[in-house]
Amino acid sequence: EAGVAQSPRYKIIEKRQSVAFWCNPISGHATLYWYQQILGQGPKLLIQFQNNGVVDDSQLPKDRFSAERLKGVDSTLKIQPAKLEDSAVYLCASSFRFAANQETQYFGPGTRLLVL
Amino acid sequence: AQTVTQSQPEMSVQEAETVTLSCTYDTSENNYYLFWYKQPPSRQMILVIRQEAYKQQNATENRFSVNFQKAAKSFSLKISDSQLGDTAMYFCAFINSGTYKYIFGTGTRLKVLA
Incomplete structure (x- = not known):
């Protein structure tokens, strides 16, 4: 079973620039999460x-971050x-369904962002 | 507010020894779930063990076990026979059955020494 995919893995930008991250959850997972660490x-x-x-x-x-999940599969997070x-x-993480007894989350490798 | 506290920022243990990581949480809810996640240096977080609050029996997964004290709101992780591959950040997490929102602690960095 393929895991949660994220891209890019690394991104370096200057302040005031824009950036977007992409996430593809595990197939069939209805719930998708974006975390900042x-x-x-x-x-x-x-x-x-x-x-x-x-x-x-x-x-x-919300003044600078936005996210969407078109068609209930892939998601993008923008800054x-x-x-x-x-x-x-x-x-990015996904879980099978929106119920606590199924709420084991599966995480992607993450995107490391550096803003200079 | 619901919070998760991990009071040990860093710990180390000798290979093959046993180590216990502590976690306390605060909630007024009665139905909730607790988790320990492991995040190795490669940064992909994986589930180690989970505990349903309504279960009195402590969860066990091979070398990993928990000591769940509901009245004390304590949820510690015991790692037996520590292995070098156990070196990682360990996060305690909480979710209640109402909000379905994970709350993570700040983590404990565990280093297993050869």
Whole structure:
């Protein structure tokens, strides 16, 4: 079974530039998550999708971050414009369905973003 | 607010020895789930073990076991017969059955020494 795929693996940009990350979840997984993991901290949930609908985006800085999950499969996370404090690893995860007893999350390798 | 606290930023253990990582959480909910995730230096996070709050029996997965104390809101991970491949960041995580939102602790960096 293929795991969660993410690209790119690394990205270096200058502040005020734009960047986009892509995630392909495990086939059949209805729930998709984007996390931000700053060095030395645990992952922080940015947004959670159930199929192509947003379940939780309360911690997403909506003035600069946006995410979509067209057709309930792949997802993209965009930052525009980037700030220095956005430097982090962006993790994508998926789970089979939106129910706590199935809520084991499978993580992708992450995208490491450095904003200069 | 629901929080997860891991009070040990770093730990080390000799190969073949046993180590316990601590985790406490705060919630007013009664139905929830607790997890330990491992994040090796390659950074892909994987599930180590999970515990349903309604189960009194502690979860066990091979060399990994938990000590779940619901009244104390404590959820520690014990790794027996530590192996070099256990070197990683370990995150404790919590999800309640109402919000389905994961809350992670800040992690414990474990180093297994040869």
